[in-house]
Amino acid sequence: MLSKTPPTQLKSWKRLKELSQSVLAALSKSPKEIRLGNPGWRIDLGNMVFDFSRNLLDKEVLIELERLADEANIREGYRQLISGDEINETENRSVLHPALRNPAAFDLELDGLNVREEVESSLKRIEKFSNEINSSKRTGFSGLPFTDIVNIGIGGSDLGPYMVTEALKEYWKPGIKPHFVSNVDPFHLDQTLKELNPQTTLFIISSKTFTTQETMANAEAAKSWFIGNGGNELQVQDHFIAVSTNIEAAQSFGVDKENVFGFWDWVGGRYSLWSAIGISIACTIGYHNFKKLLKGASKADKHFKDSEFKQNIPLLMALIGIWNTNFLGAESEAILPYSQGLHRFPAYLQQANMESNGKAIDRSGNPVDYSTGPIVWGEPGTNGQHAFFQLLHQGTHLIPCDLILFSKTNGEYQNQHDMLLANGLAQAKALWEGKSIETVKKQMGNEKSAQLTAPFRFFQGLNPSNILLFETLNPETMGFLIALYEHKIFAQGVIWNIFSYDQWGVELGKEMAGKLLPILNGKDSNDLDPTTSALIETIKKWG
Ligand code: F6P
Numbered sequence: 001m002l003s004k005t006p007p008t009q010l011k012s013w014k015r016l017k018e019l020s021q022s023v024l025a026a027l028s029k030s031p032k033e034i035r036l037g038n039p040g041w042r043i044d045l046g047n048m049v050f051d052f053s054r055n056l057l058d059k060e061v062l063i064e065l066e067r068l069a070d071e072a073n074i075r076e077g078y079r080q081l082i083s084g085d086e087i088n089e090t091e092n093r094s095v096l097h098p099a100l101r102n103p104a105a106f107d108l109e110l111d112g113l114n115v116r117e118e119v120e121s122s123l124k125r126i127e128k129f130s131n132e133i134n135s136s137k138r139t140g141f142s143g144l145p146f147t148d149i150v151n152i153g154i155g156g157s158d159l160g161p162y163m164v165t166e167a168l169k170e171y172w173k174p175g176i177k178p179h180f181v182s183n184v185d186p187f188h189l190d191q192t193l194k195e196l197n198p199q200t201t202l203f204i205i206s207s208k209t210f211t212t213q214e215t216m217a218n219a220e221a222a223k224s225w226f227i228g229n230g231g232n233e234l235q236v237q238d239h240f241i242a243v244s245t246n247i248e249a250a251q252s253f254g255v256d257k258e259n260v261f262g263f264w265d266w267v268g269g270r271y272s273l274w275s276a277i278g279i280s281i282a283c284t285i286g287y288h289n290f291k292k293l294l295k296g297a298s299k300a301d302k303h304f305k306d307s308e309f310k311q312n313i314p315l316l317m318a319l320i321g322i323w324n325t326n327f328l329g330a331e332s333e334a335i336l337p338y339s340q341g342l343h344r345f346p347a348y349l350q351q352a353n354m355e356s357n358g359k360a361i362d363r364s365g366n367p368v369d370y371s372t373g374p375i376v377w378g379e380p381g382t383n384g385q386h387a388f389f390q391l392l393h394q395g396t397h398l399i400p401c402d403l404i405l406f407s408k409t410n411g412e413y414q415n416q417h418d419m420l421l422a423n424g425l426a427q428a429k430a431l432w433e434g435k436s437i438e439t440v441k442k443q444m445g446n447e448k449s450a451q452l453t454a455p456f457r458f459f460q461g462l463n464p465s466n467i468l469l470f471e472t473l474n475p476e477t478m479g480f481l482i483a484l485y486e487h488k489i490f491a492q493g494v495i496w497n498i499f500s501y502d503q504w505g506v507e508l509g510k511e512m513a514g515k516l517l518p519i520l521n522g523k524d525s526n527d528l529d530p531t532t533s534a535l536i537e538t539i540k541k542w543g
Contacts, residue, residue: 001085002077004363007326007495008370012068019061020327027056027328027398030460037432037464043311045303048480050313051467054432055320055400056328065319066309068495074315077494078305084110084266088501089363094266095501097486100274101298101479110266118264122276125261129241130282130290133202134173141235146202150179150192151280152218153206157243158182159351160273160482161206161280163344164293167478170341170410171285178284181222184214189221198229198239204280205242208269210249213510219253243276268501270351271486289475296479297486304487314487317466321400321488322495324464325371330398335378337404338424339473345404346378349485356489356500363497372496373489378402382423392431393459401465403428404481408472424467434461 007013026034034056041053057065080087084094084106096115099106103119132138136145151161162180165172172178179192203222207215219240226239233254241259242250250260261276273281274294282290304314324330335346357373379387381403392399405424409417440457444450468484470477493500519525519536528536 001089002073002080002087002363002494004497006362006366006368006370006497007068007072010068010071012064012071016061016064016068016323016327019064020323023056023061024328027462034462036462043313043316045313047471048477049467049469050316051469052316052320054428055323055464055466056462057320057323061323062319065323068322069309069315069319069491072495072497074491074494078490081490082106082305084108084115088268088499090499090502090504093501095268095271096264096266097268097271097274098298098301100267101294101301101483111264113264122261122263126276126279126282126290127287129261129279130287133283134176134286139238140199140201141231141238142199144200145175147175147200148177148179148196149202149204149280149283150181150196150222151204151206152181152189152215152222153204153243153277154182154212154214155351155355156269156272157206157208157212157215157277159270159344159348161278163342163348164273164278164281164478164482165284166344167339167341167473168281168285168289168475171289171475173284173286176284178280180280181218182214184217186221189218189225193222193225198226198231201226201239202283203240205240205250205253205255206244206277206280207242208245208263208267208272208277210242210244210246210253213513223254241279243279269503270355273482285475292475293479296476296481297483298479299476300480300483300487304483314484315491317402317484317488318491318495320464320466321374321492324398324400325374328398330374330400331371332375332377332397332399334384334392334399334401335376335404336381336384336401336424336427337378338381338420339404339406340380341473342404343380346376348482349378350376352485353489355503355506357493357496357498358505359496359498359500361498363499368496368498370496372498373492381427382420385423385427389427392463393434399463401428401431401463402468403465404468404470406470406473406477410472410474428465428467430459430461431463431465432461434459434463 036056036058037054039053042049042051081095082098084096086092086094088095094110099115099119103116106115108115133146139145151158158180165178181189181192205219223236226236227233231239236254237256240255242255243261244250245263245265247260247262251257261279263272263275267275274297278290304312309315321333335349337345353376354373359372360368362368403424405421435458437454437458440454441450489500
C-alpha cells in the first residue's frame with residue numbers, strides 16, 4: 001500500500017512553503033508586483049492543448065511541484081489502482097474504472113472473476129440492448145418503438161449520464177429522447193412523466209446499491225404511473241430495466257433477470273458512467289458513439305500513465321491545484337466551460353471532486369492539518385460572465401479557473417461560435433493581465449472623473465487560470481476530458497494522503513432523514529433537538 005506520510009513532512013512540501021512566502025507577499029501589494037507564469041507553458045497533443053501559462057508560479061515552483069509528485073509516489077499509486085489493489089481501504093474495495101474503457105488491458109482476477117471477461121461481456125449486453133432500442137427491434141408492450149428513456153438515479157447514477165447526453169445532443173439518435181429524474185421531490189418525476197406516453201417510455205432504474213431512498217421512491221412511483229396509465233404488472237418487464245450491483249433487489253422490484261445490467265463493487269458511483277450505468281448514453285447516442293467515449297477516456301488513461309511529469313496534463317492540473325489550495329490559500333476552483341452543451345459539467349465535477357477529496361482524515365486515520373479538496377463550482381461561459389465574473393475580476397478571493405474551449409462548433413453558426421471563443425480567450429487574458437490605474441486614467445481622459453472613478457475601474461489581474469482547448473466536442477474528446485479530471489482528482493488524493501474512493505460523509509444525513517420521516521408522518525418523538533422539533537411542528541400545522 002502507498003506510504004501514509006503526511007505531505008507536510010515531505011521535503012518538497014517544505015520547500016514549496018518557503019517559495020510561497022515571496023509570492024504571497026508580492027500578491028498582497030496593490031498593484032501586484034510580480035511576474036509569474038510563462039507564455040511557453042502549454043502541452044499540445046495535436047487536437048487538444050492544455051495551456052497553463054497563466055499561473056502564480058515560476059520554474060522553481062514547478063520543479064518543486066514535480067518533485068512533490070515524485071515524493072508522494074503518484075506512479076506507484078496508479079500502479080496499485082490499475083493492478084486491482086484494494087486502495088479503497090475503508091470499504092475494502094479495488095478501484096478499477098480504467099478497466100471499463102480498455103478491458104483488454106485488464107486480464108486480472110478480482111473477487112474470483114476475470115475483469116476483462118466481465119467487462120467485455122457487459123459491453124456486449126449494452127451493445128445488444130442499445131442496438132435493439134435504436135433499431136426498434138425492442139418495443140413497448142403495444143408494439144410501438146420506444147421514443148423516451150427515463151433514467152431514474154441520483155449522484156453517480158445520474159450526473160454522469162445526464163451530463164454526457166446533454167453535452168452530446170448533436171449525436172442523439174433520431175426518435176429517442178432521454179430524461180433524467182434524480183430528486184425525490186415529486187415535482188421532478190411528475191413534470192417528466194406529464195409529457196410521456198407509457199406505451200413508448202422505457203425506464204432505466206440506475207442504482208449501484210438499489211437501496212437509495214430517492215431512487216427507490218421514484219422507481220416505485222414510475223411503476224405506479226405506468227400501471228395506472230394502461231400498462232400492467234407483467235408489462236413492467238418490457239418497460240423497466242435496471243442497472244445495479246444488487247441484482248436480487250432489482251429483480252424483486254419487478255425487473256426481468258434478462259434486463260438487469262450488473263456491474264461491480266470496484267466501480268465507484270461517481271466513476272460509473274463508463275459501466276452499464278452509461279446504458280442511457282449508449283441508447284441515446286448509439287453504441288458506436290458510446291465506444292468512442294470509452295476510447296477517449298482510455299487515451300487519457302494512457303496519457304496519465306505514460307507521460308513524463310512535465311507533459312502530463314492531469315498531473316499538472318493536480319499540482320497547480322495543490323499550489324493554489326495549499327500554498328496560496330485558494331478555497332475554490334471555478335469550472336467554466338465555453339460550451340452550452342457542457343452546462344452540467346461543473347455539477348458533475350462537484351460530485352467527482354468533492355465526494356472524492358472532501359476529506360479531513362488522512363490515510364492513517366488522523367486529522368489533517370492542511371486543506372484538501374476545494375469547493376468546485378461553475379457555469380458555462382458566456383452566462384457566468386454576466387453573473388459572477390465581477391467577483392473573479394475585482395473581488396477579494398483567489399479563485400483559480402479552468403476555461404474549457406472548443407475551436408469549432410458542431411452546428412452551423414461558426415460566426416457566433418467565434419464570439420463565444422473570443423469571450424473565453426478574453427476572460428482568461430483579462431483575469432491575468434488586469435488593467436492598471438494608469439491605463440484606466442489614460443483611457444478616461446477627463447482628469448476629474450478619472451480621479452473619482454479610476455479605483456473602481458481598475459483590475460488587479462494575476463488571477464490564475466488554465467485553458468483546455470479542444471478542436472471539437474465529440475464523444476471521444478468528451479471521454480478524454482472527463483478522464484483528465486478523474487486523474488487530477490486521483491493524483492491530488494494521493495498527495496493529500498486521503499482516501500478518495502469512499503464517501504462516509506454522506507451517511508449521517510441519510511440516517512437522520514430515515515429517523516425524521518416517521519416523525520413527519522405522525523410518530524411521536526421526545527428526543528428531537530428544539531430547532532428540528534419546532535420546524536416539524538410548523539410543517540404539521542401547515543398540513
Ligand atoms: O449518497 C452518495 C451516493 O452513495 C453516491 O456516492 C452515489 O453515486 C449515489 O449515492 C447513488 O447511489 P446508488 O447508485 O447506490 O443509488
